[in-house]
Amino acid sequence: NAGVTQTPKFRILKIGQSMTLQCAQDMNHNYMYWYRQDPGMGLKLIYYSVGAGITDKGEVPNGYNVSRSTTEDFPLRLELAAPSQTSVYFCASSPGGAGYGYTFGSGTRLTVV
Amino acid sequence: AQTVTQSQPEMSVQEAETVTLSCTYDTSESDYYLFWYKQPPSRQMILVIRQEAYKQQNATENRFSVNFQKAAKSFSLKISDSQLGDAAMYFCAYRRRGGADGLTFGKGTHLIIQP
Numbered sequence: 001n002a003g004v005t006q007t008p009k010f011r012i013l014k015i016g017q018s019m020t021l022q023c024a025q026d027m028n029h030n031y032m033y034w035y036r037q038d039p040g041m042g043l044k045l046i047y048y049s050v051g052a053g054i055t056d057k058g059e060v061p062n063g064y065n066v067s068r069s070t071t072e073d074f075p076l077r078l079e080l081a082a083p084s085q086t087s088v089y090f091c092a093s094s095p096g097g098a099g100y101g102y103t104f105g106s107g108t109r110l111t112v113v
Numbered sequence: 114a115q116t117v118t119q120s121q122p123e124m125s126v127q128e129a130e131t132v133t134l135s136c137t138y139d140t141s142e143s144d145y146y147l148f149w150y151k152q153p154p155s156r157q158m159i160l161v162i163r164q165e166a167y168k169q170q171n172a173t174e175n176r177f178s179v180n181f182q183k184a185a186k187s188f189s190l191k192i193s194d195s196q197l198g199d200a201a202m203y204f205c206a207y208r209r210r211g212g213a214d215g216l217t218f219g220k221g222t223h224l225i226i227q228p
Contacts, residue, residue: 042220102158
């Protein structure tokens with residue numbers, strides 16, 4: 001019963017580098033989300049998806065890209081990393097819309113230096 | 114846009130006592146859901162309790178209960194018989210019915226349990 005799996009758990013990037021944060025869920029959830037958590041700021045939505053092939057921007061999408069080719073996977077791509085992208089990133093999924101709580105992954109701590 | 118406000122950055126309570134965490138929200142919607150999430154030092158986000166706005170009855174999950182005041186747009190979390198394992202960040206979150214665009218979170222309250 002893996003739930004939502006995020007990799008890697010930690011990563012240090014240099015300014016200008018790119019990377020992909022992986023997220024996979026095995027619960028057949030249609031909805032998937034990417035959030036970032038900055039100290040003292042709560043969680044802010046980056047991108048979300050309501051099903052394979054469908055993605056949409058959240059509150060803070062600049063500097064990120066996503067794709068959703070399968071129900072299970074929802075990778076987040078960082079292009080040209082900047083210090084402002086230093087954060088903890090959470091992936092989450094839910095079986096449907098508003099009434100459902102999320103299942104969260106364990107997060108990825110990213111530092112851009 | 115919806116906003117969620119947690120006015121207590123930090124709260125402290127003695128073990129076995131009761132503590133209430135505050136949350137207010139702003140929305141023009143009439144039908145929505147409210148949640149409390151717990152984030153212990155492990156960083157894992159855990160759903161504590163959920164409230165449906167169209168239900169008058171306050172939700173309860175074991176030692177955790179809410180006081181939902183729809184007119185006041187208030188959604189507080191009461192933890193009874195506090196335990197050391199309750200020490201964590203607690204986040205209040207809002208989601209409108211029919212909204213696919215995710216939860217809106219407050220900034221969190223850090224709960225300290227004094228032994």
